[in-house]
Amino acid sequence: MQQSDSVFLSESSATGEYHLYRSGLLCHYRAMELIIGQLLALVTALCWAQNSLIYAHVGAQVSSNTTAHIRIWIALPLMLLVHLVFEGTLFPIGMDTYSFVLIGLSGVLGFCIADLFIFSSFVHIGARQTMVIMTTSPLFGALLAWVFTNEVLTPLQITGMVVTLLGVAWVVLADRSSGVAGDRRKIFKGIAIALGGSLTQAIAYVMADKGMTESIPAVSANVVRLTFGLGALIVFATARKSFVRDFSRFTGKAGHKALVLILLAAIVGPVLGIILNLQALKMAPVGVVTTLSQLTPVMLLPLEKFVMKRHITLSAVIGTLVAVAGSALLFI
Numbered sequence: 222m223q224q225s226d227s228v229f230l231s232e233s234s235a236t237g238e239y240h241l242y243r244s245g246l247l248c249h250y251r252a253m254e255l256i257i258g259q260l261l262a263l264v265t266a267l268c269w270a271q272n273s274l275i276y277a278h279v280g281a282q283v284s285s286n287t288t289a290h291i292r293i294w295i296a297l298p299l300m301l302l303v304h305l306v307f308e309g310t311l312f313p314i315g316m317d318t319y320s321f322v323l324i325g326l327s328g329v330l331g332f333c334i335a336d337l338f339i340f341s342s343f344v345h346i347g348a349r350q351t352m353v354i355m356t357t358s359p360l361f362g363a364l365l366a367w368v369f370t371n372e373v374l375t376p377l378q379i380t381g382m383v384v385t386l387l388g389v390a391w392v393v394l395a396d397r398s399s400g401v402a403g404d405r406r407k408i409f410k411g412i413a414i415a416l417g418g419s420l421t422q423a424i425a426y427v428m429a430d431k432g433m434t435e436s437i438p439a440v441s442a443n444v445v446r447l448t449f450g451l452g453a454l455i456v457f458a459t460a461r462k463s464f465v466r467d468f469s470r471f472t473g474k475a476g477h478k479a480l481v482l483i484l485l486a487a488i489v490g491p492v493l494g495i496i497l498n499l500q501a502l503k504m505a506p507v508g509v510v511t512t513l514s515q516l517t518p519v520m521l522l523p524l525e526k527f528v529m530k531r532h533i534t535l536s537a538v539i540g541t542l543v544a545v546a547g548s549a550l551l552f553i
Contacts, residue, residue, distance in 0.1 A: 345410055358426075365423060519545055
């Protein structure tokens, strides 16, 4: 009997140690998963930073409207291939009409109207200043959710809105005083255009959020948004009688170089950036991922200074950090 008890205790001890071992491995795995998710979110922000610099450069050469138009012709086929790999079909099937229409309309707003605003702002006031102003997009989104869906704004979120606005104003005033952004009329026009892009993008995100259900993968939603966005851009270019001209701008050595840059940006942004962002959301909390993804303006500071060789004041750096910090408060 004593021997049986001894064996039983020995087996129980071994089982307990095994469970502790498994528990330790699980905790270690979750910690590693969180770290990887956070790193992916940071890489996503770097993708957006690279995109904004390229689009600002190419937009100044061939026009911002042309850049916004042509890049979707490149991004959509790539996203269709991504959808084929992840979902097994080129285009989403089985989506209900209500979700399809809402997500599609969000694509018209996001990939057509908002992008036209944003790309134009890149040319007027530069990538960094535009991306700082774009930190107001979560602010607009929170206000829209409060107005239309009665979502309650916490004191911390309200504080985040105020801090974001102060940071944006700080950057604008700092760049104006140093003459970085150019003449006064160009600055005000660029600011107004960027705010239009920020508001439109916020509306697009709210519509996409309303249209998406748990059964709709984010990759599928993005394909629908890109498809509707391209359709709207085709209508826009046709109405302006610039459809053929948009493609003809990329002839010659300079045009080929600009097209290669747009191809690179389309791969890094709408494709790689979105895939990394989706994977990050699976591995880390939404608030953490969203906050880290908002660090694009901060990443643009060293890129503009050391790569683009542009002067950046200490005041502009502080203002950028304040704006990003305020935006982060909205997700806590």
